[in-house]
Amino acid sequence: MNRSGSVASPIATLGRSAILLVQEMGYIMIFFAKGFASIFTLPTIVSKTLQQVNFIGSRSIFVICLTGAFTGMVLGLQGYYVLVKYGSTGSLGSAVALTLVREMGPVLTAIMVIARAGSAMSAEIGIMRISEQIDALETMNINPIQFLVSPRIAAALISFPILTALFDVIGIFGGYLTGSVLLGLSSGIYFSRVESSVLMTDITGGFIKSIVFAVVVITICCYYGYNTHRRSNGQGAKGVSSSTTSAVVQSCVLILVTDYVLTSFLL
């Protein structure tokens, strides 16, 4: 009996963890569905969404430009020294643009927004939870998900594709800066290869990714903040810190996992 018990125990633990994981995913999906459905019902959604577009979008422009520029520059630099070995430096424009538009643009934009806005969002909602502000909304018959999450989802769906496009454009100019200005590649060749290699499907694919990432980032960050009080590994300020950490780590990991899945579908 004992032997079978000791064998069953790790399997039972594994099973329990799997059930909990599936359950958690279910809760997250329901949370998103409620938030998304409420986008179309809230009368004051426009003003709240604009505030969030300012927070998620406008205030991220500087950091997106900065990371976009340096990502493009490093791609230009690395790409040039690889391509020069094969005598095909002319393809630098294609390499930089496709890497940015298909992969780096959506992924790095999402990660930068997690760092700048996602963590803040999770902490803000977490503090509202522990200081009973979310309960106060409920007592006023205001749906907290509708009030807090829906405008953020709407704002992310607007901001993510625009930020990604900005990242791509700045990144392509960054590649031009290292490839043409520093290393002497003809700017005409660089931009003509950019133009000829990037197809509409690449741009659409990049935008699809950015929209999916917007949903993943906002849902995960808001979900963890909203459920701060349910965390077993800390209450109060510790709970907020732990939920913010989980939100950032899990949304970053999920961005990379989702990126792989989407890429395999889009290619």
Place this chain on the structure above:
Amino acid sequence: MDQPLIKFKDVSKSFGDHRVLDGLNLSIYKGLITSIIGKSGVGKSVLLKHIIGLIQQDSGEILFNGTPLGAATKKDRAAIKRKFSYMFQGAALFDSMTVFENIALPLAEKSSLPRDDIRQRVHDKMAKLDLHNIDDEYPSQLSGGMKKRVALARALVTDPEIVLFDEPTTGLDPIRKGVVYSMISDYQKKFRFTGVIVSHDIPNIFYISQRIAMLEEGKILFEGTADEIQYTEDALVRQFITGLETRRDDLTGLASQQASERKFQEEMLRLQSHQIAFSLVLLTVQNLENIIESIGYKASQLALKNFAAQLQHHIRITDTCSRYGMNKILLVLANTNKEQARAFCTKLAKLIKAEDLIEIMPQPNACFTVSAGVVEAQKGSNIEQVLANAEASKENLFEFRVC
């Protein structure tokens, strides 16, 4: 009695192994203020949160107008919830919104009132609660007492039918405490809302509550009127009340109700054994509501406080003066017959001057009208009978005005 508006039927709730509510039964009646008293951590706030659905019971039922809340449709539940307002113990103000936005939020989100009307209603509530020029301040810039008052303004701004107050006066100074209580009581009279107050502010809470329930070990140990609880024979309830009752009233600094009762017993013994007469004078500020209207809540509390101080100054060392209600003060005059007591009242009316009550008095509509019920105690009578006589017998009323 009518059907209760809210009824707890065998409600139980546990957090882990800790059973907070254990088959609790409680009735809350429409249009009355019910106060829930009990030791700290006994589960008073948990009980309150059950009413509004912030916490769900493990077993039992909560009935609203006879219908179980659990069986109500989502639409019905939302309609019921709209009738409620809740004032949190820790204020629960939105810290990224200004004071004005905080108070206006329930109206801005859930009503179709024009912006100007919302502004008007918010400012009206703010003025009544003595919250001036803080529209653009954030909660973190306010003191604890101010936060409480902002939370109270937010709870009352929608003119709700049922208001749940979770320790509304904790952390307030005596005058502001009086302001909050008189505001709750005044609003309740005006709008006839049903109030549920969680507090252990004894005896202040008895002045404004029509019903009191005491929570102990997950059950309601006592349920009845404020008078009933004060004269209950239940040892545990008595021990709790006397333990919490302060020796002096917070606002007026007068002796406690118990001190008057003790003095009454002493004088009664003297009357029975040595035939030494004594009288009771029940002073009632008749027009507290009008005073509030003309000079505001804070100034009216200050006037009451100063009136009490004047009384204290003029009574003899052998007399006892104690607060007996929101607007009532009881004098137990030793070695005094009825005529002497009446003469004392006449003297008192001449001595107490308007300018001593409050700086801004006299004002044309701010007359401080106090009635005095004078009664000489008879052998064998108890304090309740004597007080009832003082209050009811019109011929004994002696009125004086300070304008």
